[in-house]
Amino acid sequence: MRKWGMVIDLDRCTGCQACVVACKAENNVVFSDPTQEETHRAISWMSVLTVLEGEYPDVKEKYFPRPCMHCENPPCVKVCPVGATYKNPEGIVAQVYTRCIGCRYCTNNCPYTLKYFNYSRPRWSNEMKNLLNPDVSRRQVGVVEKCSFCHHRLQKAKEDARFEKRELREEDYVPACVQTCPTGALIFGDLENPKSEVHRLSKISRAFRLLEELGTEPQVFYLTEGEWHG
Amino acid sequence: MTIKRRDFLKIGGGLSLGLPLYTCISDKSYNSTSKSSWLAAVEQWIPSVCQACPGGCGIMVRVIDGRAVKIEGNPLHPLNKGKVCPKGQAGLQLLYSPERVRGPLKKIGDRNEERWETISWDEALNTVSAKLQQLRESGKSHTVAFAGKNQQNTTDELVSRFFEVYGSPNFFKFDEWAALKNAYFVSQGIYDLMAVDLHNSRLILSFGANFLSNWPNVMENQRIYGEKRAEGDLKIIQIEPRFSIEASRADKWIPINQGSEGLLALGIASILIKERLFNQAFVERFTSQFNEFRDFILQNIYLDQVSEMTGVPLSTIIEIAKEFHTRQPVVAVSDFNLSYSNKGLFNILAVHSLNALAGNIDSPGGFLRRRQAPLTELPPVTLDSIAKKALSEEEHSGTSGSDLLFPSKNAKDMIDSMLNKSPYGISCLFLSSPGHQFVSFIQKKKADILESIPFIVSFSSFMDETSSLADLILPDTTFYEKWQDHHSSPLSEIPIVGISRPVIQPLYQSRPLESTLLTLAKTMGEDFAQNFPWPDYRELLLYRMKGLFRAKKGSIFSSSYEEAQLRILEERGWWTPQHDSEDAFIKDLLEKGGWQDPSYHFNERSFVYQNNSQRFVFVSSFGIEGVGSNENQENEDYPLRLFLFDLPFTSSDSSSKNMPWYQENLGFRFGLLWKIWVEVNPETAGALGIRDKDIVWVESPQGRIKAVAKIFPGVGPEIVGMPLNKTEYPLASKGEADINDPLHLLEETYDERTGIPDRMSTRVKIYKARRR
Ligand code: SF4
Ligand code: SF4
Numbered sequence A: 001m002r003k004w005g006m007v008i009d010l011d012r013c014t015g016c017q018a019c020v021v022a023c024k025a026e027n028n029v030v031f032s033d034p035t036q037e038e039t040h041r042a043i044s045w046m047s048v049l050t051v052l053e054g055e056y057p058d059v060k061e062k063y064f065p066r067p068c069m070h071c072e073n074p075p076c077v078k079v080c081p082v083g084a085t086y087k088n089p090e091g092i093v094a095q096v097y098t099r100c101i102g103c104r105y106c107t108n109n110c111p112y113t114l115k116y117f118n119y120s121r122p123r124w125s126n127e128m129k130n131l132l133n134p135d136v137s138r139r140q141v142g143v144v145e146k147c148s149f150c151h152h153r154l155q156k157a158k159e160d161a162r163f164e165k166r167e168l169r170e171e172d173y174v175p176a177c178v179q180t181c182p183t184g185a186l187i188f189g190d191l192e193n194p195k196s197e198v199h200r201l202s203k204i205s206r207a208f209r210l211l212e213e214l215g216t217e218p219q220v221f222y223l224t225e226g227e228w229h230g
Numbered sequence B: 001m002t003i004k005r006r007d008f009l010k011i012g013g014g015l016s017l018g019l020p021l022y023t024c025i026s027d028k029s030y031n032s033t034s035k036s037s038w039l040a041a042v043e044q045w046i047p048s049v050c051q052a053c054p055g056g057c058g059i060m061v062r063v064i065d066g067r068a069v070k071i072e073g074n075p076l077h078p079l080n081k082g083k084v085c086p087k088g089q090a091g092l093q094l095l096y097s098p099e100r101v102r103g104p105l106k107k108i109g110d111r112n113e114e115r116w117e118t119i120s121w122d123e124a125l126n127t128v129s130a131k132l133q134q135l136r137e138s139g140k141s142h143t144v145a146f147a148g149k150n151q152q153n154t155t156d157e158l159v160s161r162f163f164e165v166y167g168s169p170n171f172f173k174f175d176e177w178a179a180l181k182n183a184y185f186v187s188q189g190i191y192d193l194m195a196v197d198l199h200n201s202r203l204i205l206s207f208g209a210n211f212l213s214n215w216p217n218v219m220e221n222q223r224i225y226g227e228k229r230a231e232g233d234l235k236i237i238q239i240e241p242r243f244s245i246e247a248s249r250a251d252k253w254i255p256i257n258q259g260s261e262g263l264l265a266l267g268i269a270s271i272l273i274k275e276r277l278f279n280q281a282f283v284e285r286f287t288s289q290f291n292e293f294r295d296f297i298l299q300n301i302y303l304d305q306v307s308e309m310t311g312v313p314l315s316t317i318i319e320i321a322k323e324f325h326t327r328q329p330v331v332a333v334s335d336f337n338l339s340y341s342n343k344g345l346f347n348i349l350a351v352h353s354l355n356a357l358a359g360n361i362d363s364p365g366g367f368l369r370r371r372q373a374p375l376t377e378l379p380p381v382t383l384d385s386i387a388k389k390a391l392s393e394e395e396h397s398g399t400s401g402s403d404l405l406f407p408s409k410n411a412k413d414m415i416d417s418m419l420n421k422s423p424y425g426i427s428c429l430f431l432s433s434p435g436h437q438f439v440s441f442i443q444k445k446k447a448d449i450l451e452s453i454p455f456i457v458s459f460s461s462f463m464d465e466t467s468s469l470a471d472l473i474l475p476d477t478t479f480y481e482k483w484q485d486h487h488s489s490p491l492s493e494i495p496i497v498g499i500s501r502p503v504i505q506p507l508y509q510s511r512p513l514e515s516t517l518l519t520l521a522k523t524m525g526e527d528f529a530q531n532f533p534w535p536d537y538r539e540l541l542l543y544r545m546k547g548l549f550r551a552k553k554g555s556i557f558s559s560s561y562e563e564a565q566l567r568i569l570e571e572r573g574w575w576t577p578q579h580d581s582e583d584a585f586i587k588d589l590l591e592k593g594g595w596q597d598p599s600y601h602f603n604e605r606s607f608v609y610q611n612n613s614q615r616f617v618f619v620s621s622f623g624i625e626g627v628g629s630n631e632n633q634e635n636e637d638y639p640l641r642l643f644l645f646d647l648p649f650t651s652s653d654s655s656s657k658n659m660p661w662y663q664e665n666l667g668f669r670f671g672l673l674w675k676i677w678v679e680v681n682p683e684t685a686g687a688l689g690i691r692d693k694d695i696v697w698v699e700s701p702q703g704r705i706k707a708v709a710k711i712f713p714g715v716g717p718e719i720v721g722m723p724l725n726k727t728e729y730p731l732a733s734k735g736e737a738d739i740n741d742p743l744h745l746l747e748e749t750y751d752e753r754t755g756i757p758d759r760m761s762t763r764v765k766i767y768k769a770r771r772r
């Protein structure tokens, strides 16, 4: 069985936001407005977190692109009363909108605060409805959403492979953020495949995971910055 | 046949794209992920070119049943190799913006108000045509003006051709890189930009250059940055008053007093010269007036003074000089940011002199000059007597008093000369995305403009500040709906021609500017029309593209492997034809999305230096009086200096306002989505009693605007930083977002030689506002 995971090379990331916007465009994530900003209700499955350190003029800033960690041991899944969020056999923590009852237990239990509740109906103007991706459903008010590793792309890749009567290749499936990252900071693949780049990188000494001590076992690995960043 | 995602992810040789067949736009939309619906749908990936900024990255647009739903990078395009920036990713929000102008509009009633009547294209074109003919017949064709932005494409040539044939010298293009071009003209005799070979350089000494965020070849630079960081073979020193994105990615950030960058460069030069750490062979063979430069530096540049005036410690200056000498190849880069000070040209020239000292002009890892793509030239125009006479009229240069050979056309001077009717009044003005600077001046002078220019036509695709001035709007389509070409920026050494094609049919009643001009040309009489023999703009483009086939060099976009092969062959003088006929070539060109020539030929001296001596000219007198006089006066009422900066991937045009996905991420460093902020040093904030996220007024003698205070150690205690082009509303209806434009705070001062507005010498004060 495959286990899909991501490696994020912090040495490369420039904080450019291409991944963030690519995710919204691929997954029909509605843009926010000033009211949602006030109430902290804006939705962004992928975000670039920043950490600013030091005092003028010795300042350093780090950028952390942060998708869902697709925890091996996901706290969000444990609390869902209806199985709307679950760990699928290929390692993806999935969210089924039609099953979600909006109790928000998972939102509260995710230590990375990566689950988003739709407090209001996403507002798409008639014009902008045209750009919605037909492979991804539009959300209703009252459901929780999150990064899916662009799961629909995996489905599609599998169908294509089946249609061509061949096995799915690892490179057939790439999430939108990874596909567009201009610096190559995002690397995606099968963590179980000993030949894959993500497998190799997840084992090097620069690799670490966010809040590792919680035992969530994220399937997203970070590579620390090198010497240039002190 | 259509491309499957899998195929174009492979980035391989055997990429097969079919010529897409356009389906008409359908309003049918999907409601769910039901497989049967997408299997039944027609899915196409259409190669085109992103023009959301001047970059021109190759894109593939996913079109499903006539709706454009996603943009990815074209993996074969050598600039962006399959990647797209956040602005490019948000591009479809431009296409499907609710702010689009649906069809030709005529202003009714008072010109100061905005009441519009929908009219037909026939009526609109007849109106314009009649106006143009009437002015021409009465010998006033030169009083017609066109203002647009500098574009790298054939559209530009079509517009200038139109106005040449018509008989007007007043075709203004705003070019934020003009000061750099002037600098290269002074030092190398070329009015062009030089490419920087970042890939092979080992030290980037950047004087405020936004090479990772605001250069047209930003996607190339981002890629190179990623690769070189991974290899560990990269060092960046970013010298800049504010801790920019580049500074955050640099090995070292060196804050400097605003506007004193050139002085620091001369300080570094003085060490290189005194310690003989410069490339003597290069200086001897390829430069002139070095002795004068050396003497000037030895007599006038004292490091302790440089240190004091720039705010950069002496030890740091020495360190930079040493590193500059040891980490060859190096590049000292600057960009338009330096031109926004009142000594802009001097600063840029001083920085570029370091490159000559290092001998890194026309050498790997240094500065290279991009060749022109061998497109077929348009046939020469035949001018009638009216046009000939009119073209001899003085043009509204907008650069009065400048002694430069290629003065930049800046918005303010141009508008002033129009308003003062000197040398003559403008009777008809055409506007096509003339850029943010122009727009901000327009807002200040709207009433005067309406008063002195009787007829204004806008090609704007959106209701915005330029369209609000217009008497008539002839809405252009977005670039997703038309044929265009795009020539790579000279900042990248590879000549690239990208083919931008309609991914869907024009929405509403919008019409490509190019078609509008070709149609107008046909109404202007036979003599006029014969200069525009093409049935449509696509034909005109294909006519030009044939030159690429005939030139026998370069190739249609291909895989990296093929490209490498080709480069080796071509640099050795070989070229193998890949197509047997022009038609086959064109077909392949359209399928792959463009043409490139990856080979670079060094040592073509007369191409790199086009001045008489064919040498780099050191400048020691030109503008050097700027040294030491860049201090803007202390002012008790306004104790802080305002530092305005461009946000990443922001071009100066206002279209980014219509991309909420892009806009909402611009404040990511401060966790802000829809607010304009002002960056304040912790010490300053403490003294003023301002806390993080307080709402404050930023006030200059010109006015005040509200912003969120962000305590930020990335600016010095005497500076406050503010972003440009940030909107505060997701779907900015015209004007609304610009009430708070920090450009309004600027004093009206300009670089003495280039006439570019000075963003650096405005002083402000800040104080708390009553909450909201
Ligand atoms: S696209 Fe890549 S470089 Fe840009 S912010 Fe995301 S991870 Fe970083
Ligand atoms: S990061 Fe949060 S949302 Fe994602 S799997 Fe872990 S607990 Fe669940």
Ligand code: SF4
Pocket: B050, B051, B052, B053, B054, B055, B056, B057, B080, B083, B084, B085, B086, B087, B088, B089, B216, B218, B219, B649
């Ligand atoms: S860099 Fe410019 S041309 Fe390239 S994708 Fe971004 S906006 Fe488009």
